[in-house]
Structures are given as C-alpha cells and as structure tokens.
Amino acid sequence: MKRILALKAVGDILLIHVGYLIAFYIQFLLKGEIEAHNLTAYMNVAPWLTVAAIVVFYGYGFYHSSSARQQWDEIFSATICALALLFLITFSLSYMLYQFGFPRRTIAIATFIQLMLILGWRALIVRWSKKYIDPIKLLIVGPAERALERASHFAKDESGNYQVLAVLVDHDGGDFDLPVYESYEKLPQALDEVRPNSILFCSDIPYKARMEMMMEALSRGVDIFIVPDLYEIMIAKSRLEQFNSVPTFRLTGLVNGRDQLWKRAMDIGLAVIFGLPAAVVILLAAIALKIESPRAPVFYSQERVSRHGRIFRLYKLRTMIPDAEKNTGPVLAGKDDHRITPVGRILRLTRIDELPQLWNVLKGEMSFIGPRAERPFFVEQYSKNIPGYDYRHFINSGITGLAQVEGNYSTSAEDKLRFDL
Numbered sequence: 001m002k003r004i005l006a007l008k009a010v011g012d013i014l015l016i017h018v019g020y021l022i023a024f025y026i027q028f029l030l031k032g033e034i035e036a037h038n039l040t041a042y043m044n045v046a047p048w049l050t051v052a053a054i055v056v057f058y059g060y061g062f063y064h065s066s067s068a069r070q071q072w073d074e075i076f077s078a079t080i081c082a083l084a085l086l087f088l089i090t091f092s093l094s095y096m097l098y099q100f101g102f103p104r105r106t107i108a109i110a111t112f113i114q115l116m117l118i119l120g121w122r123a124l125i126v127r128w129s130k131k132y133i134d135p136i137k138l139l140i141v142g143p144a145e146r147a148l149e150r151a152s153h154f155a156k157d158e159s160g161n162y163q164v165l166a167v168l169v170d171h172d173g174g175d176f177d178l179p180v181y182e183s184y185e186k187l188p189q190a191l192d193e194v195r196p197n198s199i200l201f202c203s204d205i206p207y208k209a210r211m212e213m214m215m216e217a218l219s220r221g222v223d224i225f226i227v228p229d230l231y232e233i234m235i236a237k238s239r240l241e242q243f244n245s246v247p248t249f250r251l252t253g254l255v256n257g258r259d260q261l262w263k264r265a266m267d268i269g270l271a272v273i274f275g276l277p278a279a280v281v282i283l284l285a286a287i288a289l290k291i292e293s294p295r296a297p298v299f300y301s302q303e304r305v306s307r308h309g310r311i312f313r314l315y316k317l318r319t320m321i322p323d324a325e326k327n328t329g330p331v332l333a334g335k336d337d338h339r340i341t342p343v344g345r346i347l348r349l350t351r352i353d354e355l356p357q358l359w360n361v362l363k364g365e366m367s368f369i370g371p372r373a374e375r376p377f378f379v380e381q382y383s384k385n386i387p388g389y390d391y392r393h394f395i396n397s398g399i400t401g402l403a404q405v406e407g408n409y410s411t412s413a414e415d416k417l418r419f420d421l
Contacts, residue, residue: 015114017049018113027106075126087277094107136162138163140167170183170184200226201213278355282355300316305375306393320344366399368399
C-alpha cells in the first residue's frame, strides 16, 4: 500500500512539471524557438509549484491509505477540484512572486494538460492497485436495523473494495441476503466460521457488549472500524486533564475569540487572493450558461442556515433548470438528478458553481472551511430526527469541509454530521 501511494505521489509531481513543459512547447516551440529566460523563470518557481501541488493533493486525501479504494467518480471529481484549486493558487502567486517571469496563459494551458495526464495516471494506478490490494473482508456488527442499513450501503458499492461476509445482530430481525448471527455472544463463532479481516461496529451498541467484542476481535488480530455516536466524536476531540486528582476529559468551546479573529483574517485574505482568478472562471462559466439558456439567470441565491441558526442568502452559479422545485417543493439534489443541466453538471463536478460564495465569505456569512450550509426546511427536519445536529451551527458554515470531501450523494445526513463534527 505504501509503495502504491509513494508511486502515486512521485508520478503526480512529475506530471505537474511535464504539463508545464508541454505548455511551453505548445506556446514557444510553435513560434520557432523556446525563449531561454522563460525556462529559467520556470525553474526558479518549480520548487514553489511542487510544494503547492503536494499540499493541495495531500489536502484532498490523494495520499491517504483509503484513497487506494476510491471509486472512479470520486477520483475524477477530486482530481478536477484539486487542479482547479492549484490553478487558483498558482495564478495568485504569479502576482505575488517576481520569479514568475513567464506568461500567465502558460498556467492555464498547463492545468488542462495536467488534468489529462493525471487522470490517465490515476486510471493506471486504479487498474494496477486492484491486482495487489485484496478487498476488505467485513463482518458487520450492530442492532438489526443499523446493520441492515450498513449492509445495504455496501451492497450498492461496485468498486470491489469491500466484501461483506456476514452480519452479527443483537436479536432476530432484519431481511439479510447474508449469513446472520443473532446474538453478540456469537462473535467468536462468526470469527471462526467466516474469518473476516475487519469488523464494522455500528452505532447504538451497548458499551459493555461492544467492549467485550472489541477485545475478542483485537486478540485475534482483526481490524476494527467503529461508526461513532456523536458523543464519542466530541470526546475524541477533548483532552485528558487531572481535575482535583481525578482524571477527566475536558471539553471547551469550539473556537475562542483569538482563534475566531485569526480564522476571519485568513478567510478575508484567501477570498481577496482568489477573487481575481475566480472572477475570470465565473465569467467563462456565465458565458457557457447563457449559451445554454439565454433567458435563464446565471446566478442562483437561496436562504441557508449558518452560525447560531442565522439565516443568510447564499450565492451560486445556476446548475439546474429555472424553477426546479416549482412542482416538488424542497428536494435534495441526487447523483442523476434530471433537473441538472449539461453545463450545470460540469459546474457541479468541478465545484465551479461554488465560487460566488467567496462573496459570502467576504461578508462574514461563511468561512472557507466549515459544515455545509443547509436550507431552513431541511435543518428543521434534521434537528428533530438527528440528535446533536444543531451542534454543527456553533461555527460558520463553509464552502468546503470534510463532509463535502469525503462524502457523496449517497452519504446520509447523519454520516455527514459525523464528518462535520
């Protein structure tokens, strides 16, 4: 696994620079010669480009162990988003570093070439890694309803990365197309008979029963994955302190005044830096939207909920047909939603439709990083049905966050909350 990730990283960096060299070839060799001072300028900024690429790709989880099991649509979307962000960073640095002595159009040409090269490299890595990475052989443990929910989720996975061998439930119940063990006490029997290499513990398992099963699994060298309760997520972010000679976990406010000031300064700075290149991308997207639907609006605004339940108006590029919810009322977008236009699908895939939210960031209504801002209608529903949902409103909503990066259209609201927390 480590060799595959290292090979992926080395290939990424090489292809980033190959993309620039091809861009130079296209621009200058077709004119008859490559101007030496442009190549010298490129060599001067190559270390900056390398660092920026590593930081962005690492931030998008390209080199995490779980990335080897990503599905192609996730890889495709993440690669486009990462290169778009890298383009914005590089374009912004070209105005800040005097070493950028070559035309800025080189950056745009190189980004397009890099996209083709890296997607091809990703396809090779995916095909190659499947020959060497065995699927996770999984035993799902939990209450019947929770176990059925998780088993159904894995049944829809077409990546071949997971193989559910059996489920272990607390009592008789559930319609499973798998071997079922109907008592937590039967864990040793299940481990002996189906021989999983990993166990997924669902939430809502009694503490004592889960601890006993975890100890049994660990003693046999079986990997454990736990779907945490919201309380456990909060405890995981606490710190151990001695309180009058008593060991305690200390929980404090999410963001203190100094951290809020620093975060706000970072948001403003990044919004200003990315504002100019984002405006160019928004203009091109607006032209495409007008060509597709001349009479339809380019921008779309909608009420959303942010920190402390404050209602604000969020701005996006329109990706759906006008009046998309006229006959249905509030409906969450799906993966194959027929309301999404062809241009809108591209904007969503590349996350370009989110760029107008830089205005929301400048106004202080949003942050770059934070939970997704939902509509009041859905917030009211989730708050009633999901314990702890309002906890995500202790900070400003964000343009992006862990739930957006790690989740997808099939991720439940409850699992998205786990990512947010």
